[in-house]
Structure formats: structure tokens, C-alpha cells
Amino acid sequence: MSIILDKVNYTYSAGTAYEIQALKNINLKMEDGQFIGIIGHTGSGKSTLIQHLNGLMKATSGTIYYNGEDIYAEDYDLRQLRSKVGLVFQYPEHQLFETTIFDDVCYGPKNQGLTKEEAGLRAFEALKSVGLKEELYYQSPFDLSGGQKRRVAIAGVLAMRPEVLILDEPTAGLDPKGRDEILNLVSAMHKERKITIVLVSHSMEDVAQYVERIIVMNHGEMIFDDAPHEVFKHYKELEKIGLAAPQVTYLMHELSENGLPVDVNATTVSEAKDEILKALGRKVC
Amino acid sequence: MLKDITLGQYYPADSILHKLDPRVKLFGTMIYIISLFSFRGIPAFVLATIFLISIIRISKVPFSYMVKGLKSIVVLMIITGIFNLFLTQGEVLVQIWVFKITYEGIKNAVLMVVRLIYLIIGTSLMTLTTTPNQLTDGLEKALMPLEKIKLPVHEIAMMMSIALRFIPILVEETDKIMKAQMARGADFESGNIIKKAKAMIPLLVPLFVSAFRRANDLAMAMEARCYHGGHGRTKMKPLAYGVADRKAYVVLVVYFVLMLVLRFVWVRFVG
Amino acid sequence: MKEQNIIEAKGLVHEYIRRDEEGNVEAIQTALDHVNLDVRPGQFIAILGHNGSGKSTLAKHINALLAPTEGTLYVDGKDASKEENVWDVRQSAGMVFQNPDNQIIASVVEEDVGFGPENIGVPTEEIWQRVEESLKSVGMLEYRTHSPNKLSGGQKQRVAIAGVMAMKPKCIVLDEPTAMLDPLGRKEVLKAVRALNKQAGVTIILITHYMEEVVNADYVFVMDEGKVVMKGTPRSIFSQVEELQEYRLSVPQITLLAHELKKSGLPIPDGILTRDELVEALLSVGQQ
Numbered sequence: 001m002s003i004i005l006d007k008v009n010y011t012y013s014a015g016t017a018y019e020i021q022a023l024k025n026i027n028l029k030m031e032d033g034q035f036i037g038i039i040g041h042t043g044s045g046k047s048t049l050i051q052h053l054n055g056l057m058k059a060t061s062g063t064i065y066y067n068g069e070d071i072y073a074e075d076y077d078l079r080q081l082r083s084k085v086g087l088v089f090q091y092p093e094h095q096l097f098e099t100t101i102f103d104d105v106c107y108g109p110k111n112q113g114l115t116k117e118e119a120g121l122r123a124f125e126a127l128k129s130v131g132l133k134e135e136l137y138y139q140s141p142f143d144l145s146g147g148q149k150r151r152v153a154i155a156g157v158l159a160m161r162p163e164v165l166i167l168d169e170p171t172a173g174l175d176p177k178g179r180d181e182i183l184n185l186v187s188a189m190h191k192e193r194k195i196t197i198v199l200v201s202h203s204m205e206d207v208a209q210y211v212e213r214i215i216v217m218n219h220g221e222m223i224f225d226d227a228p229h230e231v232f233k234h235y236k237e238l239e240k241i242g243l244a245a246p247q248v249t250y251l252m253h254e255l256s257e258n259g260l261p262v263d264v265n266a267t268t269v270s271e272a273k274d275e276i277l278k279a280l281g282r283k284v285c
Numbered sequence: 286m287l288k289d290i291t292l293g294q295y296y297p298a299d300s301i302l303h304k305l306d307p308r309v310k311l312f313g314t315m316i317y318i319i320s321l322f323s324f325r326g327i328p329a330f331v332l333a334t335i336f337l338i339s340i341i342r343i344s345k346v347p348f349s350y351m352v353k354g355l356k357s358i359v360v361l362m363i364i365t366g367i368f369n370l371f372l373t374q375g376e377v378l379v380q381i382w383v384f385k386i387t388y389e390g391i392k393n394a395v396l397m398v399v400r401l402i403y404l405i406i407g408t409s410l411m412t413l414t415t416t417p418n419q420l421t422d423g424l425e426k427a428l429m430p431l432e433k434i435k436l437p438v439h440e441i442a443m444m445m446s447i448a449l450r451f452i453p454i455l456v457e458e459t460d461k462i463m464k465a466q467m468a469r470g471a472d473f474e475s476g477n478i479i480k481k482a483k484a485m486i487p488l489l490v491p492l493f494v495s496a497f498r499r500a501n502d503l504a505m506a507m508e509a510r511c512y513h514g515g516h517g518r519t520k521m522k523p524l525a526y527g528v529a530d531r532k533a534y535v536v537l538v539v540y541f542v543l544m545l546v547l548r549f550v551w552v553r554f555v556g
Numbered sequence: 557m558k559e560q561n562i563i564e565a566k567g568l569v570h571e572y573i574r575r576d577e578e579g580n581v582e583a584i585q586t587a588l589d590h591v592n593l594d595v596r597p598g599q600f601i602a603i604l605g606h607n608g609s610g611k612s613t614l615a616k617h618i619n620a621l622l623a624p625t626e627g628t629l630y631v632d633g634k635d636a637s638k639e640e641n642v643w644d645v646r647q648s649a650g651m652v653f654q655n656p657d658n659q660i661i662a663s664v665v666e667e668d669v670g671f672g673p674e675n676i677g678v679p680t681e682e683i684w685q686r687v688e689e690s691l692k693s694v695g696m697l698e699y700r701t702h703s704p705n706k707l708s709g710g711q712k713q714r715v716a717i718a719g720v721m722a723m724k725p726k727c728i729v730l731d732e733p734t735a736m737l738d739p740l741g742r743k744e745v746l747k748a749v750r751a752l753n754k755q756a757g758v759t760i761i762l763i764t765h766y767m768e769e770v771v772n773a774d775y776v777f778v779m780d781e782g783k784v785v786m787k788g789t790p791r792s793i794f795s796q797v798e799e800l801q802e803y804r805l806s807v808p809q810i811t812l813l814a815h816e817l818k819k820s821g822l823p824i825p826d827g828i829l830t831r832d833e834l835v836e837a838l839l840s841v842g843q844q
Contacts, residue, residue, distance in 0.1 A: 079470060082469075087468040108469040145607070178607065269816060503659065507671075
């Protein structure tokens with residue numbers, strides 16, 4: 001199972017003075033079970049890209065294949081695709097509308113044509129996996145805190161049991177604790193459910209320790225697509241487009257330039273710690 | 286899909302018409318509409334046409350822009366034309382079954398369609414050359430005398446300008462919520478009216494919640510910047526009549542008087 | 557003589573009271589719990605805390621948008637709890653909010669910046685002058701005739717700051733101004749804020765949960781559950797990594813790494829703030 005993008009282009013307001021090419025010749029294969037990070041700043045085309053993956057936006061040219069099927073084929077069921085490729089938008093708590101949290105999470109499964117009982121089971125399962133306390137299930141979603149609302153909204157997509165889960169800046173506007181909670185949650189889902197996860201972010205430091213592959217977008221183009229430490233090797237180019245690599249990457253490069261024999265590929269704090277201790281000849285504990 | 290809506294479409298250009306005080310343009314539009322619906326006879330029609338063409342030339346707005354505005358009322362024009370064509374009593378020219386086309390019918394149909402076209406072009410000339418903010422300012426100042434009868438003129442104007450600022454934001458937000466619900470399998474297109482109306486709930490509830498949140502935030506931000514109603518407020522861009530505005534008023538009055546005279550003469554001698 | 561504090565809070569308490577339909581008290585939530593805060597003119601103050609720690613409530617008091625339940629708050633020598641001082645207080649302490657969209661009122665940048673001066677009755681000619689100066693001070697002058705809807709988040713926030721600056725405040729309170737921005741926008745806004753502090757001498761109170769943003773502050777307050785739980789220079793605050801983590805704040809990677817290395821026995825000084833400091837410390841360890 002996989003998603004393949006073949007020469008995908010997308011142009012906003014084609015033929016007018018405001019014409020913007022938001023995606024330029026994107027070729028991409030997302031393998032089943034991968035944990036992918038898409039990085040780029042506002043306007044880089046990353047949000048446009050993910051809306052193509054579940055058919056909410058249609059490419060101006062090019063083809064997208066989901067599990068080998070062309071999603072633009074005439075008889076292709078786009079609604080079916082949307083339940084397989086779950087998309088959690090930025091600030092997803094703004095889409096909550098039901099009177100209780102539980103009903104809201106049932107909305108997706110019900111749209112899939114499931115019975116009330118089945119939808120309820122899905123909702124329970126989803127709310128449990130986002131770690132919401134059971135006594136809250138029948139309260140209004142509007143009384144929750146920001147971080148809790150967001151988890152409910154994510155559960156709303158999870159309840160559709162997607163094969164691929166895309167999250168557009170799931171940590172925007174949250175405080176550090178809320179951010180870590182969401183990222184750990186997503187990471188745990190990847191490990192337990194083995195579903196493909198695409199995490200869109202503008203923070204390298206956030207994604208570096210979780211994902212196995214990073215796609216960097218800039219002005220509608222895919223400029224890097226590789227393992228994190230490979231991408232971070234280009235930290236000077238990243239900086240030019242306004243996307244700094246993690247602070248640790250800079251530090252390791254500076255240390256190595258000054259003669260300390262450390263591995264510059266370390267990207268997280270714990271990797272860096274081990275490397276530095278090793279280089280200084282101390283025992284790693 | 287929703288982004289195509291343009292409200293109060295303004296066409297930026299450097300023309301005398303753009304620089305006129307919005308009150309002059311509001312008054313002028315009113316005068317023009319009255320003249321359109323009260324004139325009689327060919328000479329008055331010619332005068333109204335000359336007046337409109339010269340204003341279009343002065344405005345420096347491409348004619349194609351005004352034609353765009355006409356497209357939206359094509360259906361209305363056809364219906365008006367047909368009604369007038371068949372339902373006017375008078376000298377019968379052609380008769381097909383029960384439908385009679387009369388001489389007066391043709392005259393009325395042409396007249397009504399022309400009036401509608403002139404009306405649309407005339408009013409769109411105002412919105413094309415005046416920014417929504419100027420319009421609001423103009424209305425506020427023009428309606429100020431009504432404050433004496435306790436009409437909250439300043440508040441109404443403030444509401445209008447805030448609405449103008451937030452319409453594009455809410456349009457974008459609607460688009461986003463719609464997509465978010467579609468990602469959860471929502472279907473806004475199929476089914477009968479009741480099903481469609483029900484499908485709107487997941488769109489409307491979040492939209493209202495968001496609008497209230499924004500209103501709350503905005504009220505606080507306005508208070509933080511010392512907003513306390515219209516009392517004791519100064520204006521960054523106060524409206525003041527200039528030479529051009531006075532001349533424009535004169536032109537308008539002359540035009541209106543001429544139209545009245547032509548109407549009077551036509552009724553008196555032609556009937 | 558001691559210089560007068562621009563902001564002086566003593567034993568500030570604020571309780572949100574939730575009532576049921578009959579008006580009986582249902583729940584009392586203490587958002588501020590005996591907060592003391594002194595700010596001298598020209599200082600750059602940062603207030604750190606996670607969501608719900610009471611930092612936004614405190615900000616709204618400084619702008620007289622909320623009145624204290626208990627305690628006193630003086631802003632530029634005026635008692636902020638007195639009704640007659642409200643407009644003076646709001647003028648001397650401006651406020652910038654989190655959501656850039658929901659605080660811009662007009663549909664043209666320059667008209668929005670002019671909104672504050674209009675409200676306090678500044679003569680027309682002076683409004684134009686102030687608008688120009690304020691837009692220039694945040695580097696947004698070239699956008700004066702643009703629509704705010706076409707600007708980026710960072711640009712909108714700078715317009716909001718200019719809108720406050722045009723009222724010539726002595727102090728600006730920024731309530732999580734960067735929370736909804738991307739890294740580029742965040743940088744833009746912080747640069748503008750720092751410039752106002754350095755060049756125009758405006759007192760800055762920056763409320764945030766990003767620790768990276770407070771490195772340049774003169775003084776940092778950390779809030780938790782309505783109380784000020786830590787205060788000091790950035791360096792002294794950053795050296796207490798474990799305590800900060802207890803208060804749900806994340807420490808910058810560099811500081812965290814330095815702390816971890818120190819725990820493993822490396823002789824590194826406390827409260828490392830920048831990459832350069834850490835590189836230097838590690839190289840000197842390496843030479844021993």
C-alpha cells in the first residue's frame with residue numbers, strides 16, 4: 001500500500017493576475033507504515049500538498065495513485081479515499097460542533113455508513129487512544145481546554161480508522177507540555193497501529209526526534225526528501241530558506257570544526273550528549 | 286470556490302471620480318436613479334446616455350468591468366423585457382395565440398431594459414470608484430443629522446466597516462471548516478433539501494462559534510485601544526468638500542434640472 | 557531618589573466567579589494569587605508560564621481590561637482599579653494580543669494604525685504623523701495602503717504593534733504575540749519588539765511560553781497556578797532546568813544539553829543560554 005504522486009502541479013487562480021503556482025512538479029512515494037515529516041514555512045505549499053493526498057484539492061496536472069489506483073479516475077470514490085487517508089487540519093478544534101464529545105467523534109464513522117453501535121465502538125476506541133478521561137465523554141467539547149479539544153478533534157479523524165493519518169501542524173498554539181503530549185500521542189499511534197503518519201510542521205526540532213523521513217518544501221518545490229540526519233547535513237541551505245536545523249546540529253558542526261571528534265549527524269539532545277561524552281573520553285551513562 | 290465572491294469590488298485608478306467625496310457620489314447616484322425612473326422621451330434619454338458615457342470615461346474604469354456586473358442580472362432583464370412586451374395594452378402589432386405584442390409593449394420593454402442597464406452601470410460606478418471604507422465614512426457623515434432622532438449613526442457605520450473587514454476572513458474560515466468536515470466524510474452536495482440542510486449543521490455551528498470568539502477578541506482589542514464610542518473621537522481621514530466636489534454638485538444639479546425640463550416639455554408637447 | 561516604577565502590583569488577586577442561573581456562586585477559580593510585580597521604565601520583562609498559569613489574566617489587569625478582586629496595581633503612578641483612570645491606564649500601557657486577525661479593525665493598514673489615536677482625540681494632522689512614525693518603527697511603512705488580509709501573520713502582528721505605538725504608550729504588554737506564527741514571523745515580531753525597547757525606550761512586558769524568546773530579557777518572571785514562582789535574570793532562571801520542567805516549560809535544546817552534560821559530570825557552568833557559550837565551555841573541557 002502506498003501513495004504515489006506523479007508530476008503533480010497545482011496553480012491557484014489560474015489565468016488571473018493573482019496566479020500562484022503552489023506545487024511544482026511533485027514526484028513522491030509514501031510507503032506504507034512510514035512516519036514522514038513535511039517541513040516548510042507558511043506559503044511553501046505544504047498545506048496544499050497534503051490536501052491533494054485525500055483528494056480535497058485536485059491537481060492542475062499530474063496523477064496521484066492510492067494503492068495503485070488513480071484517484072482522479074472517473075469511477076474512483078473520493079469519499080472512500082477520505083476515510084482511508086485521514087486529514088487533521090490546523091487548529092482542528094475549530095471543527096467541533098456536536099453537543100457532546102462522544103457524538104462529535106461519531107460524526108466521521110456515521111458518514112462512513114456505519115450503524116450507531118459500530119460508530120459508538122469506534123468513538124470509544126478513538127477517544128481512549130488519545131488518552132481522554134472517560135468521565136469527559138458526555139460533556140460539551142466547548143468546555144475543554146485547548147489541548148483537550150485538539151485531542152478530541154484528532155480522535156474524530158482516528159475513529160474513521162484511516163490507513164494514513166495526516167496532521168497539519170498539530171502543535172500550533174499549544175504550550176510546550178501540550179505540544180509534547182500531542183507528539184508523543186502521534187508517535188505512539190504509529191508504533192501501535194502501524195499506520196502511515198504524515199506530520200506537517202515548521203519546526204525541525206519538533207519532528208527530528210520522531211520521524212524517519214523528512215520532506216522539505218520551499219516555494220512549491222520539494223527540495224529535500226531524505227532521512228533527518230541526511231537533510232540536516234544541508235543546514236546551511238536550510239537556513240537560507242528560513243528553516244533552521246535543530247540547534248544541536250549547529251552545535252555538533254561547530255564542535256567538530258574546532259577539533260572535537262563528534263559525529264555531526266546527532267540530532268537530538270540525548271544523541272548529542274552521548275557523542276560529546278564519547279569524544280571527551282568520558283563514560284557514557 | 287467561495288473565494289470568487291468579491292464584495293464591494295473596488296477598482297483602483299487615479300481619476301477625478303475616485304477622488305470625489307463619497308457623499309457627492311452617494312448623492313449623485315441617488316439623483317441619477319431618480320432621473321432614470323422619471324424621464325420621458327427621446328431627448329431626456331439621450332441626455333441620460335451622454336451623462337452616463339461621460340462619467341464612465343472620467344472614471345478610467347475599463348468598460349468590461351461594468352459589463353461583468355450586468356451578467357448577474359441578465360435573467361432579470363429578460364423577465365422584465367418579456368413581461369413588458371406581452372402585458373402592455375395598446376395597438377396590437379403581432380398576435381400569436383393569446384400573446385399580443387403591442388407597439389406600447391415594445392416601447393416599454395426597451396425602456397425598462399435600458400433603465401435597468403443604466404441603473405446597474407450607474408451604481409456599480411459608485412462602488413468601483415469608492416472604497417468600502419470611504420462609503421461607510423460618507424454614509425456616517427451624510428446621516429449624522431439623524432443622530433438627533435437617536436439613530437446610532439456612528440455605531441452603524443462602525444459595524445459596517447468591521448463587517449467589511451471580517452467578511453473575507455469568515456469566507457476563508459467557511460472554506461476551511463467545509464474541507465475539515467469533508468475530510469471526516471461529510472457530503473454537502475447530495476440528497477434532498479432536508480438532508481442538505483442537516484448537512485449544514487457541522488458547518489454552521491463551528492462558524493458561529495468562531496464568529497463569536499472573534500467578536501469577543503475584537504471587542505477587547507478595541508477597548509484596549511481606548512475605543513469608547515463616537516464621542517470625542519477625531520478622524521484620521523476627515524471628509525471635507527473641495528473645489529472638485531462643489532463643481533460636481535453643480536453638474537449634478539444642472540443635469541437634474543435639465544432632465545426635469547425635458548420631461549415637462551415632452552409631456553406638454555408630445556404627450 | 558528612587559525612580560518610579562511604571563508597573564507596581566502588590567498582592568494582586570483575581571477570581572473568576574462562575575454563577576448558576578439563579579446567580580448563586582457555583583465555582584471560584586483563582587487566576588491570580590497574590591502576585592507582586594515591579595517593572596522599571598525601559599525594562600524588557602518576560603513572563604513565562606504554561607496555558608492557564610494566569611499570565612494572560614495578569615496582562616489584562618495591566619491594561620485595565622480586568623479589575624483586581626484584591627490587591628493594588630499602579631500603572632505609571634495611577635491606580636488601575638479606579639474607573640476614572642481606565643482610559644489613562646490604557647493609553648500608557650498598550651496591549652498586543654495573540655490572534656493577529658482578531659485585533660485589526662480597519663481594512664487598510666494605515667487606517668488601523670490610526671484607530672487608537674482617533675479614539676483618544678488626537679488632531680488629524682498629528683494622527684498622520686504618528687501613523688507614519690509607528691509604521692516605520694516596525695518596518696511596515698511600505699505596506700501602509702495594503703489590506704491586512706493580504707499580509708503574513710508576522711506582518712499583521714507588526715501592524716498591531718504599530719497600532720499600539722501610535723498611542724505613544726510608555727509600556728507595551730504583548731500577550732503571546734508569537735504563539736500563532738511560524739518561525740519566520742516569530743523572528744520578525746521579536747526583532748521589532750526588541751528595537752522598540754532599545755531605540756524608543758518603551759517598556760516591554762512579553763508574555764510567552766517559548767523560552768527561546770526570553771533570552772534577551774532583563775528580567776524573567778515564571779508563573780504557575782496564578783502565582784509568581786520564579787524570578788530573576790534569564791541566566792539564573794535557565795540554570796534551574798528541573799524546576800522549569802516541573803512548571804511545564806520546555807527548556808531550549810542547548811540549555812537542556814548543557815544541563816544533561818553537567819549532570820554526567822562535565823565541569824560546565826550553570827545557565828548556558830547560547831550555542832557559542834556551550835561550544836566554548838566544551839572546548840575548554842576538552843583542553844584539560
